[in-house]
Amino acid sequence: MRVLSIFFGALAALGLILGMLPLFGWLNWLVVLPPAILGLIFGALGRDRTATTLSAVVAGLAALRLMLGGGFV
Template identity: 35%
Template sequence: MLNVVSILIGLLSLVIVIPSQIPFLGWGNWFALPLVVVGIVIGQLSSSNSGRNFCLIIAAIAAIRLILGGGFI
């Protein structure tokens, strides 16, 4: 059950992260990252790893975008 919750949180974060890849919308990643961290923690508590891994991929995409944009662009 926790794995499903983690995947749902990851999907919600993905909806925020995808438009944040556009220039000048990178600040949306700052809203997505705490949500992804919650998904990672919930996925860690699960017996399956797929939800946690999905959230880790989304966190990596958001973090790389923030690094490339200088943190806010």
């Protein structure tokens, strides 16, 4: 479970880098949030604090980016 959680967290973090660019905020809905949520679930099941924290930080930053951009931009 730990490996899956870290994999999904890292995948979401890579997508978050691209999703932070202007006009690419919509990627947060498709590329960042679903893997980050899966990483949170697998991290909680595996009881791994590092992987859970990574996924939570990525999901929080993506949600903040979506709020600041109005949900799409």
